[in-house]
Amino acid sequence: MQQRQCAKTAGRLAKLAIKGLAMATAMLAPLTAAAGEITVKGSDTMVILGQRWAEEYMRAHPSATIQVTGGGSGTGISALINGTTDVCQASRPMSAAEKEKLRDRYATTGVEIPVARDGLSVYVNASNPLAEITMDQLKLVFTGKVTNWKELGGPDAKIVVYSRENSSGTYVFFKEHVLKNADYTVRAQSMPGTAAVVNAVAKEKFGIGYGGAAYAKGIKLLKVKKDGDSAAIAPDEAHVKDGSYPLSRPLFFYLRNKPSGDVGSFVDWVLSGAGQAIVTKVGYYPLK
Amino acid sequence: MNMPSSSQQPTTRQPDQAILVGLAASTGTSQSPPPGPRTVQASDRKNHRRAQRPGLVSRRSGLNTLTELAIRVLAFTSIAAIILIFVFIGKEAWPLLHDSVIGREVTLAKMWFAQQWPGYDAPEHVWQPVSEFPKFAAWPLVVGTLKVTLVAMLVAVPLGVGAALFVSQYAGRRLREIVKPTIELLAGVPSVVLGFFALMVMASWLQQAFGLDSRLNALVAGVALSFAIIPVIFTVSEEAFGAVPRSYVEASTALGAARWQTIVRVVVPAAGPGLAAGIALGLGRAVGETMIVLMASGNAAILSANPADSARTVSATIAAELAEVVFGGAHYTVLFFLGVLLFAFTLVSNLLGEFAIGRMRRRLGGAG
Amino acid sequence: MKLRRRRLGDVTLALASGLAVALVLLIVVVILGDVVYHGAPHMTLGFLTQAPRDGMTAGGIFPAIFGTVALVVLMTLAVLPAGVATAIYLSEYANPGSRVTRMVRVAVNNLAGVPSIVFGLFGLGFFVQFVGAGIDRALYGGQRVFGQPALVWAALTMAVLTLPVVIVATEEALSAVPRELRLASAALGANRLQTIVRVVLPQALPGILTGAILAISRGAGEVAPILFTGVAYYLPKLPRSLHDQFMQLGYHVYVLSTQSPDVDATRPILYATVLVLLLLTFALNAAAVVVRSHMRRRFAGATS
Numbered sequence: 012m013q014q015r016q017c018a019k020t021a022g023r024l025a026k027l028a029i030k031g032l033a034m035a036t037a038m039l040a041p042l043t044a045a046a047g048e049i050t051v052k053g054s055d056t057m058v059i060l061g062q063r064w065a066e067e068y069m070r071a072h073p074s075a076t077i078q079v080t081g082g083g084s085g086t087g088i089s090a091l092i093n094g095t096t097d098v099c100q101a102s103r104p105m106s107a108a109e110k111e112k113l114r115d116r117y118a119t120t121g122v123e124i125p126v127a128r129d130g131l132s133v134y135v136n137a138s139n140p141l142a143e144i145t146m147d148q149l150k151l152v153f154t155g156k157v158t159n160w161k162e163l164g165g166p167d168a169k170i171v172v173y174s175r176e177n178s179s180g181t182y183v184f185f186k187e188h189v190l191k192n193a194d195y196t197v198r199a200q201s202m203p204g205t206a207a208v209v210n211a212v213a214k215e216k217f218g219i220g221y222g223g224a225a226y227a228k229g230i231k232l233l234k235v236k237k238d239g240d241s242a243a244i245a246p247d248e249a250h251v252k253d254g255s256y257p258l259s260r261p262l263f264f265y266l267r268n269k270p271s272g273d274v275g276s277f278v279d280w281v282l283s284g285a286g287q288a289i290v291t292k293v294g295y296y297p298l299k
Numbered sequence: 300m301n302m303p304s305s306s307q308q309p310t311t312r313q314p315d316q317a318i319l320v321g322l323a324a325s326t327g328t329s330q331s332p333p334p335g336p337r338t339v340q341a342s343d344r345k346n347h348r349r350a351q352r353p354g355l356v357s358r359r360s361g362l363n364t365l366t367e368l369a370i371r372v373l374a375f376t377s378i379a380a381i382i383l384i385f386v387f388i389g390k391e392a393w394p395l396l397h398d399s400v401i402g403r404e405v406t407l408a409k410m411w412f413a414q415q416w417p418g419y420d421a422p423e424h425v426w427q428p429v430s431e432f433p434k435f436a437a438w439p440l441v442v443g444t445l446k447v448t449l450v451a452m453l454v455a456v457p458l459g460v461g462a463a464l465f466v467s468q469y470a471g472r473r474l475r476e477i478v479k480p481t482i483e484l485l486a487g488v489p490s491v492v493l494g495f496f497a498l499m500v501m502a503s504w505l506q507q508a509f510g511l512d513s514r515l516n517a518l519v520a521g522v523a524l525s526f527a528i529i530p531v532i533f534t535v536s537e538e539a540f541g542a543v544p545r546s547y548v549e550a551s552t553a554l555g556a557a558r559w560q561t562i563v564r565v566v567v568p569a570a571g572p573g574l575a576a577g578i579a580l581g582l583g584r585a586v587g588e589t590m591i592v593l594m595a596s597g598n599a600a601i602l603s604a605n606p607a608d609s610a611r612t613v614s615a616t617i618a619a620e621l622a623e624v625v626f627g628g629a630h631y632t633v634l635f636f637l638g639v640l641l642f643a644f645t646l647v648s649n650l651l652g653e654f655a656i657g658r659m660r661r662r663l664g665g666a667g
Numbered sequence: 668m669k670l671r672r673r674r675l676g677d678v679t680l681a682l683a684s685g686l687a688v689a690l691v692l693l694i695v696v697v698i699l700g701d702v703v704y705h706g707a708p709h710m711t712l713g714f715l716t717q718a719p720r721d722g723m724t725a726g727g728i729f730p731a732i733f734g735t736v737a738l739v740v741l742m743t744l745a746v747l748p749a750g751v752a753t754a755i756y757l758s759e760y761a762n763p764g765s766r767v768t769r770m771v772r773v774a775v776n777n778l779a780g781v782p783s784i785v786f787g788l789f790g791l792g793f794f795v796q797f798v799g800a801g802i803d804r805a806l807y808g809g810q811r812v813f814g815q816p817a818l819v820w821a822a823l824t825m826a827v828l829t830l831p832v833v834i835v836a837t838e839e840a841l842s843a844v845p846r847e848l849r850l851a852s853a854a855l856g857a858n859r860l861q862t863i864v865r866v867v868l869p870q871a872l873p874g875i876l877t878g879a880i881l882a883i884s885r886g887a888g889e890v891a892p893i894l895f896t897g898v899a900y901y902l903p904k905l906p907r908s909l910h911d912q913f914m915q916l917g918y919h920v921y922v923l924s925t926q927s928p929d930v931d932a933t934r935p936i937l938y939a940t941v942l943v944l945l946l947l948t949f950a951l952n953a954a955a956v957v958v959r960s961h962m963r964r965r966f967a968g969a970t971s
Contacts, residue, residue: 177428178623366860371752383793461687560673649779
């Protein structure tokens with residue numbers, strides 16, 4: 012008796028499983044589901060911007076579908092090379108080696124489109140007495156040559172250095188422009204995203220970090236001096252636009268081919284007034 | 300790893316020889332194989348099938364063969380998948396050893412010996428794969444993993460074994476029924492939740508309590524990791540203590556030993572292999588854990604012995620960097636090689652654990 | 668004097684081990700208490716059924732719940748037949764002494780202990796890049812459909828991850844079925860398959876279901892293997908086909924913890940998400956216990 016019941020249950024379970032498998036196979040069917048869907052991947056600095064763009068664009072064009080993921084500029088560029096994304100967001104330019112790899116796979120060196128500007132900011136804890144720092148001091152701190160705040164005129168405490176994972180475009184940009192291609196100190200803690208750096212510095216009294224201007228909440232932004240004699244410039248709109256802030260940088264879209272079709276209209280919209288207005292809303296700086 | 304009792308030792312009932320030769324041998328169950336020549340099996344199956352044929356050939360024989368075929372196909376597919384994992388990871392890591400293009404950036408030697416890099420005063424072990432000169436030193440990662448694991452084991456082993464001791468030797472039934480499910484609850488907590496708890500709550504608390512320089516370090520990650528492995532150690536240790544025969548305890552008491560002497564001098568050594576097995580399992584789990592360390596350790600590839608320093612473990616490195624590698628490149632190959640390292644380590648610690656469990660079962664199997 | 672030494676030793680040991688238990692219980696209480704305290708107020712029905720808004724600072728987590736469920740369902744569909752069939756094959760059909768069988772068992776046991784990130788490596792390198800790209804070349808003429816992180820690859824990766832658990836649990840359940848039952852069935856003239864399906868499997872069902880549910884609860888909570896094989900942080904639509912990406916509760920917790928642009932605004936959401944994830948895992952574990960004891964009672968009479 013029990014066995015018959017069990018066989019019945021087993022039979023029912025089997026039928027359910029077969030139905031489930033059939034449904035799952037049916038999901039394989041939509042061949043055209045890929046068309047019209049735009050994948051945007053890459054810079055963590057730009058991911059909040061990309062998401063806002065996607066939200067607004069989809070509201071204005073209900074038939075479009077845009078999927079935005081972060082992971083770092085390196086992730087986005089690799090995805091572009093591996094063929095797993097349409098648009099790559101990058102907070103640094105593609106390197107020659109990366110363009111090589113792209114050319115090896117797709118016979119093109121890609122299309123670079125600047126879409127916004129950012130003032131890469133230096134974060135310190137809100138209680139930190141420092142207000143400005145020179146480029147040289149930044150380099151000494153992040154390469155580990157200066158390890159105590161008192162060497163910068165601050166309190167006697169060890170500097171806790173926060174950096175980004177090596178997949179980040181911000182990581183690379185900072186390395187090239189501030190560290191002049193020297194290595195980060197091994198003591199620099201690698202955080203998975205700009206927000207993580209901000210959160211860490213906000214909680215760490217003697218911390219220092221860097222990241223995009225739009226994320227700055229709960230921490231203090233240091234003014235940066237090009238060298239000992241220049242003026243200390245804050246990363247605000249005017250200074251980033253005219254380039255006087257030493258760490259201004261363009262934010263890019265990278266594509267494999269010239270934008271056309273759905274991707275093309277999205278890119279055009281991003282560069283238009285509507286798209287650029289969102290740049291300001293999010294906290295970065297428009298191209299013009 | 301919520302596996303119900305990870306032993307694979309077959310039960311030691313010896314099937315009756317006569318019945319075996321006739322019919323039952325063909326079912327080939329997982330119990331210990333009967334003594335005798337191997338060839339008995341094959342002809343047994345044939346005889347069994349022949350005996351079935353007259354009069355019992357059913358309409359269902361078609362469905363029968365189909366189902367058996369389906370079982371075999373499914374089984375072979377999953378066995379193939381299992382073997383494929385070992386093979387594939389090894390295959391993707393293999394170019395590290397011989398490929399010349401990759402060899403320009405990294406070789407096995409470059410990973411394990413200190414290298415003199417431009418801009419550094421002395422040869423050092425540096426892990427900085429994204430750089431003008433990519434650097435792939437493995438020692439900071441290995442040391443980081445060991446540091447975090449050591450902290451985790453130092454916390455988890457006393458707590459896990461101690462709790463198991465209490466539950467098996469002192470606790471009454473009611474207390475046991477409260478404690479065991481609670482610890483099983485801890486076993487069910489996903490590691491990402493433990494990492495979240497470490498990052499949001501424990502890191503600041505520990506920094507204030509110990510006056511540490513950095514908030515995220517090997518200590519925080521190690522303590523959070525210990526929460527994940529305490530249930531593993533507890534479960535296996537409790538089983539080990541429970542398996543110690545009452546006769547040992549009674550004999551010891553009869554000889555005049557105090558309660559604590561019986562426990563420390565008799566019960567614990569008797570449960571020794573089981574405890575070792577639990578520790579080995581916990582160790583394997585600790586080394587491979589990813590999310591907790593990714594969130595709480597600071598991920599700095601520092602080669603130091605200080606647990607208050609940030610650390611970067613092998614598994615967190617793979618998790619953080621795999622997304623950005625180009626398939627087939629040097630960085631990609633190195634990450635797969637790190638995967639092979641993890642594999643090898645857990646293999647060894649699993650084997651040790653099984654060996655220890657086997658010894659425990661054999662040792663205590665005969666006694667009253 | 669000897670008596671004092673005995674008492675002291677007894678008391679010390681009891682205290683020390685009792686302290687260990689107390690600490691472990693304290694840990695559980697603190698973690699769960701913290702999560703419930705901060706998360707329960709925010710866990711409303713709206714939270715469970717809405718999509719996230721305003722850069723994750725408002726709205727609900729429905730897509731993450733949907734994605735988790737979809738992942739787990741697909742994973743179970745893949746792992747249960749394969750795992751149970753493999754266990755049946757290993758314990759009922761395969762030659763028990765053969766080197767191959769023993770090697771397979773060793774492989775299964777060791778796979779159970781392999782770190783989950785290694786499965787992520789496998790999923791990315793094999794499923795996404797090799798199988799997926801191959802499917803694209805064969806069926807879609809190079810257009811990128813399956814050669815990218817997708818629901819199906821994440822589900823298959825999780826299935827391979829939980830396969831050893833299902834196999835081991837099923838094998839233990841099968842071997843716990845008394846030999847007498849098999850012999851009796853064979854004596855009555857049943858062939859091997861009939862014995863397995865009608866006699867052995869029903870007896871082993873509680874163990875098999877327990878293993879399945881434990882595998883499922885592990886699948887719902889693991890994040891590392893799906894990091895590169897299909898999960899995403901923000902998706903405009905729910906996954907509608909096997910090659911879509913999906914959101915997942917555990918991954919959502921990870922990203923909100925580490926990369927939330929506005930920590931204060933997202934903290935209640937983060938805690939509530941953790942609470943939902945915990946409730947889901949605990950419900951599954953509890954279901955395993957209930958199923959096991961229920962079915963054990965039901966079949967308790969069948970054996971001698």
